[in-house]
Amino acid sequence: GESVGLHLPTLSVQEGDNSIINCAYSNSASDYFIWYKQESGKGPQFIIDIRSNMDKRQGQRVTVLLNKTVKHLSLQIAATQPGDSAVYFCAENRPPPGGGADGLTFGKGTHLIIQP
């Protein structure tokens, strides 16, 4: 089954407020996590990433927090703008046996709705 999931399918916030999108993962071997933003009719767009040896990483208006104890990942968006409306996916990378890459495992996504 899914090893990466989200707590809420839809999140509605007022423009200008901060948004927090949550994600749970179950594979403790995952060593790398990414947040993607997908606007309607488009492909996923990279937002921010974090390696498992970190617990926080900041970008421009976005912060990702990683809590390995409870296998929880969150994306914080500061001063949410209308252009932030999209579906946000977290993804994990699990190192396969022998190394290499077999793709990312995505959660189902959270639809962020910005209210004026």
Next chain:
Amino acid sequence: NAGVMQNPRHLVRRRGQEARLRCSPMKGHSHVYWYRQLPEEGLKFMVYLQKENIIDESGMPKERFSAEFPKEGPSILRIQQVVRGDSAAYFCASSRTGQHSGANVLTFGAGSRLTVL
């Protein structure tokens, strides 16, 4: 840099027909991944290829689906004898190397939306 190019953007097929989806990776990227996205769902990994090699096809259905990435030309995802359940958005992504890291993230195309009537 035109990014990852996928075509067609929209494809309509009748049950039993074949669907061919093409993906040209970003310049300098030799690793290609295909994902499938059902409505209101996340992306599901299908297959990972390098030039002329399939590295991991653990997400590919055992029948009717195949993928290739020839030495010259785009990567192709081929679906034979399509059924209605194949209706989905198919995304291609590319990366410079096969290792996911901060210096090497997947770049996605805009997707190909397949509708099976």
